[in-house]
Amino acid sequence: MARKEYDTYVLTDLDLVPEDKETEIILRDLTPSDRRYKYRSFFASALVSRDGSKYPDKLWVRLGRGQLQENPWSVKVIREVSKFQ
Amino acid sequence: MAAYTIYKDNREFIKALEQYGDLVTIEQEVDWDLEMGAIVRRVCEKKAASPYFKKIKDYPGFEILGAPLATYRRLAIALGLDPASSVPEIADEYIRRTSNPPIEAVVVDKKKAPCKENILMGEEADLFKLPSPMVHEGDGGRYLATWHFVVAKDPDDGMINWGMYRQMVFDEKTMVGPVLPFSDMGKMFYRKYVPKKKTMPFATVIACDPLSAIAASAPSPIPEDQFTGMLMGQPVEVVKCETCDLEVPAHAEIIIEGEIIPDLLIEEAPFGEYTGYRTSPREPRTVYRIKAITYRNNPILTVSNMGIPTDEGQLLRSFSLGLEIRRLLESQGYPITGVYMLPESTHHIVVVGVKPAYSNIASQIANLIFGSKMSPWYHMVIVVDEDTDIYNKDEVIHALATKCHPIRGIRKYEHAAGTPLYPFADPEDRKWSRGAQVLFDCTFPLDWPKADRPIKVSFNNVYPKEIQEKVLKNWKNYGFKE
Numbered sequence: 103m104a105r106k107e108y109d110t111y112v113l114t115d116l117d118l119v120p121e122d123k124e125t126e127i128i129l130r131d132l133t134p135s136d137r138r139y140k141y142r143s144f145f146a147s148a149l150v151s152r153d154g155s156k157y158p159d160k161l162w163v164r165l166g167r168g169q170l171q172e173n174p175w176s177v178k179v180i181r182e183v184s185k186f187q
Numbered sequence: 188m189a190a191y192t193i194y195k196d197n198r199e200f201i202k203a204l205e206q207y208g209d210l211v212t213i214e215q216e217v218d219w220d221l222e223m224g225a226i227v228r229r230v231c232e233k234k235a236a237s238p239y240f241k242k243i244k245d246y247p248g249f250e251i252l253g254a255p256l257a258t259y260r261r262l263a264i265a266l267g268l269d270p271a272s273s274v275p276e277i278a279d280e281y282i283r284r285t286s287n288p289p290i291e292a293v294v295v296d297k298k299k300a301p302c303k304e305n306i307l308m309g310e311e312a313d314l315f316k317l318p319s320p321m322v323h324e325g326d327g328g329r330y331l332a333t334w335h336f337v338v339a340k341d342p343d344d345g346m347i348n349w350g351m352y353r354q355m356v357f358d359e360k361t362m363v364g365p366v367l368p369f370s371d372m373g374k375m376f377y378r379k380y381v382p383k384k385k386t387m388p389f390a391t392v393i394a395c396d397p398l399s400a401i402a403a404s405a406p407s408p409i410p411e412d413q414f415t416g417m418l419m420g421q422p423v424e425v426v427k428c429e430t431c432d433l434e435v436p437a438h439a440e441i442i443i444e445g446e447i448i449p450d451l452l453i454e455e456a457p458f459g460e461y462t463g464y465r466t467s468p469r470e471p472r473t474v475y476r477i478k479a480i481t482y483r484n485n486p487i488l489t490v491s492n493m494g495i496p497t498d499e500g501q502l503l504r505s506f507s508l509g510l511e512i513r514r515l516l517e518s519q520g521y522p523i524t525g526v527y528m529l530p531e532s533t534h535h536i537v538v539v540g541v542k543p544a545y546s547n548i549a550s551q552i553a554n555l556i557f558g559s560k561m562s563p564w565y566h567m568v569i570v571v572d573e574d575t576d577i578y579n580k581d582e583v584i585h586a587l588a589t590k591c592h593p594i595r596g597i598r599k600y601e602h603a604a605g606t607p608l609y610p611f612a613d614p615e616d617r618k619w620s621r622g623a624q625v626l627f628d629c630t631f632p633l634d635w636p637k638a639d640r641p642i643k644v645s646f647n648n649v650y651p652k653e654i655q656e657k658v659l660k661n662w663k664n665y666g667f668k669e
Binding site: 136 | 315316325359361453466
């Protein structure tokens with residue numbers, strides 16, 4: 103089964119992103135089963151790593167103005183977090 | 188009845204564009220994921236005809252009109268004028284119509300409102316059922332609302348506001364976007380709802396008639412539904428929303444209803460902006476939660492693509508901001524010959540023509556313009572005398588380069604209100620919406636002796652009238668085509 107792919111925007115120094123520690127981040131789904139839902143965003147509690155193969159899914163990283171970083175990281179989505187009642 | 192053609196909806200306007208040769212109908216399937224955005228962007232940069240997308244990948248039954256009002260020619264068509272009308276002719280007609288008394292909207296029955304042909308409520312109301320384009324690579328999300336307006340109502344006096352506030356799709360039920368505190372809706376939301384932690388009802392109107400869109404992008408103090416009536420010469424038809432007491436144009440293609448949340452911000456952007464750059468950072472912004480979607484059968488969305496000039500945001504904001512400034516200056520009796528904002532300046536440059544009646548009149552004009560509530564949207568004022576055609580870019584540049592003294596002619600204004608969208612501002616200034624302003628006085632000082640005043644060397648200025656007439660009469664005989 104192909105790896106799922108997400109992307110996220112990092113608004114701080116990339117070195118400040120905590121690796122291998124459960125963190126809340128916003129992810130965008132780049133490979134939904136229904137293509138109409140591409141780019142759907144959600145808050146996730148997740149583990150991330152700069153090592154592109156450490157976690158099950160691929161994570162593309164963008165900077166604050168959309169600049170895509172060359173090498174993908176990896177991510178494990180633990181759960182989706184709802185901000186609404 | 189109005190003496191000019193009015194298009195009651197987006198569909199009639201599309202037919203008019205086709206009739207005037209300003210439409211390219213694209214039958215080939217186009218992908219909403221960047222391909223469509225790239226086409227619309229290139230159309231804007233080449234000032235080409237509006238693309239009308241008939242087949243959108245993943246979204247059968249939907250159509251999209253791109254760059255609906257990105258040229259003066261299309262603005263003239265929207266106003267029911269001759270497409271070849273000049274900018275001053277379009278401006279004069281706009282001023283004439285909007286100087287008449289406001290015309291209240293009329294509420295029509297839901298059965299007579301095409302925007303109610305389909306109603307999605309509850310779980311069915313899902314934003315991903317609509318073909319929101321991914322407009323530019325790198326954008327923070329899909330932008331459903333790029334040529335649209337958001338309806339809101341003041342809870343105290345019931346005043347209606349229609350304004351263009353961009354909206355990015357976050358998830359099935361959520362959109363996010365900037366609502367700047369100095370904007371009309373921002374004042375309403377931050378002063379009257381946020382302190383009470385109350386949600387504010389909103390309705391996003393997508394693909395309405397062209398005059399409603401023009402009104403929504405205008406900085407007039409008149410409520411935009413009434414302003415639309417002034418542009419139309421008759422009331423705009425509106426209909427009640429399904430989930431709140433707001434009213435929306437009955438002939439619009441799509442309506443999104445919901446509430447703006449007072450105590451939650453979600454990251455929005457980046458986005459290609461009206462300045463031609465992706466400037467304002469991704470940061471927490473206003474959250475819209477949706478409750479209902481209503482739409483016409485086979486809806487036709489409108490898509491604008493902001494970037495380098497010229498798109499409809501730049502053109503229409505330049506047009507209407509400039510004319511609102513003209514009204515402001517005229518209301519105080521300044522001897523101006525006109526006001527024009529260059530769309531190519533992304534409405535950052537205001538050109539004012541004046542008959543210099545006394546010393547430093549340019550400073551007085553600039554002080555009034557920069558003191559207006561509209562001022563965060565521009566920061567350069569160029570004042571020229573009546574010898575310069577304000578609509579002629581070449582003449583304005585010539586005046587700036589030759590009549591503005593590099594020190595005495597330039598007056599700087601520090602500590603001005605700005606926006607996070609200024610590409611020239613440093614990151615901290617953008618964060619706090621801080622700007623700066625400048626006046627370029629391109630009038631010769633009145634105290635110069637007449638004999639010392641430079642004489643403009645142009646065909647119209649240095650040849651006797653009879654020679655000019657002779658040359659013009661014989662121009663083609665000399666062998667020139669134009």
